[in-house]
Amino acid sequence: MPADLNPIDNAKFVAARRAVDFVEDGMKLGLGTGSTAAWMVRSLAERVRDEGLRVTCVATSRRTAELAVGLGLDVRTLDEVKWLDLTIDGADEFDTHLNLIKGGGAALLQEKIVATASDQMIVIADAAKEVAQLGAFPLPVEVIPFGWRTTKALVEETLVSMDVIGREVTLRMTGDQPLRTDGQNHILDLHLNRIGNPRQLSLVLNQIPGVVENGLFIDICDTVVVGHPDGRVQVRDINSGRFDEGRVALPPVENIFAGQD
Numbered sequence: 001m002p003a004d005l006n007p008i009d010n011a012k013f014v015a016a017r018r019a020v021d022f023v024e025d026g027m028k029l030g031l032g033t034g035s036t037a038a039w040m041v042r043s044l045a046e047r048v049r050d051e052g053l054r055v056t057c058v059a060t061s062r063r064t065a066e067l068a069v070g071l072g073l074d075v076r077t078l079d080e081v082k083w084l085d086l087t088i089d090g091a092d093e094f095d096t097h098l099n100l101i102k103g104g105g106a107a108l109l110q111e112k113i114v115a116t117a118s119d120q121m122i123v124i125a126d127a128a129k130e131v132a133q134l135g136a137f138p139l140p141v142e143v144i145p146f147g148w149r150t151t152k153a154l155v156e157e158t159l160v161s162m163d164v165i166g167r168e169v170t171l172r173m174t175g176d177q178p179l180r181t182d183g184q185n186h187i188l189d190l191h192l193n194r195i196g197n198p199r200q201l202s203l204v205l206n207q208i209p210g211v212v213e214n215g216l217f218i219d220i221c222d223t224v225v226v227g228h229p230d231g232r233v234q235v236r237d238i239n240s241g242r243f244d245e246g247r248v249a250l251p252p253v254e255n256i257f258a259g260q261d
């Protein structure tokens with residue numbers, strides 16, 4: 001591997017490329033958001049172009065939609081398509097039960113709606129994202145702008161009442177402005193260190209007025225495709241217990257950053 005390539009980019013690339021093998025002709029697909037998902041969109045577009053694969057896509061963010069349309073993919077709204085066969089998306093962390101933290105790119109709301117509308121969700125990730133317990137990555141929570149300070153205080157009270165150890169909550173900014181999601185909401189990042197009971201935390205957070213959705217994906221993902229910097233890729237499915245390992249060719253040097261958003 002050339003020394004100037006980022007090993008994480010190689011790992012993301014090979015996971016994304018392997019996951020596209022699961023796409024079949026005629027499928028309705030959910031397209032995730034983030035740098036790993038962007039590699040997947042490019043690999044998918046290559047298969048559509050080279051093999052004449054016909055797929056209908058729903059994007060989980062404006063930037064994924066722009067990338068996919070630019071590559072010639074057929075992108076519709078979820079309201080047009082309603083239900084999907086498969087969603088392929090990245091994650092910020094995943095555990096052994098394939099519970100996830102998502103939303104590092106602020107797309108968690110649309111990602112969760114699209115994944116829930118899908119028969120199957122495949123997560124693509126570099127191996128560094130696997131954790132024994134979720135929570136080192138700050139948990140994103142999407143909140144409506146109206147009264148966000150009050151919502152933040154309620155989130156903090158909830159964390160205290162649940163005896164969560166890390167309790168720092170920050171408003172995500174872009175420059176000196178609060179970030180706006182595609183739905184024009186804000187993101188609170190919960191710095192928790194570790195999450196003892198992700199299912200309970202997810203339910204409790206979503207009961208707070210002003211919270212739109214949180215980045216915990218519980219029992220939504222079935223399969224993970226884990227990429228390694230040397231080109232090794234593992235596929236694990238928690239329903240069937242399937243585990244297989246193979247190798248995917250690394251991207252050409254000149255294309256190494258082409259898939260990132």
Ligand SMILES: O=C[C@H](O)[C@H](O)[C@H](O)COP(=O)(O)O
Nearest residue numbers: 034035036103104105106107
């Ligand atoms: O909101 C963004 C998403 O949940 C991403 O899928 C997640 O942050 C992983 O992104 P990346 O593939 O860039 O690490």
